Amino acid sequence: MENNGREADFYDDYSPYMPIDQMKLEDGYPTDFAEGECPHLFKCSNCGSSQVFLIKE
Template identity: 80%
Template sequence: MGICPVCNGFMNVALPCPSCSGSMENSGREADLYDDYSPYMPIDQMKLEDGYPADFLEEECPHLFICPRCGTSKMFFIKE
């Protein structure tokens, strides 16, 4: 099992918005936003249930990024 450098604060990611070229902000792991208990579930279990087969097999962490300027949201996979 890999360790996500963004979740663990080892690096910050600044991504340009595909709609307005503003700077998108990391809103955290996508699976943490499913419900109130999702952040407390084992990460590997959530990876099997989140609908992204590559995140478990290729050790990638899906993060939701949102542009504060235009509201565009996009999923990016961070290599663990």
């Protein structure tokens, strides 16, 4: 699987420009802010499936 970056960057056109801490409050992952984790979107280049993994900052 290939890391495509922060999941929040794919929410809308302006998401990549929003402050990271603000997006963490809105992304729906309750532990990412407190645990110092960041949800990243991983995609398989063979089958096209995708999955979100929490990456330690």
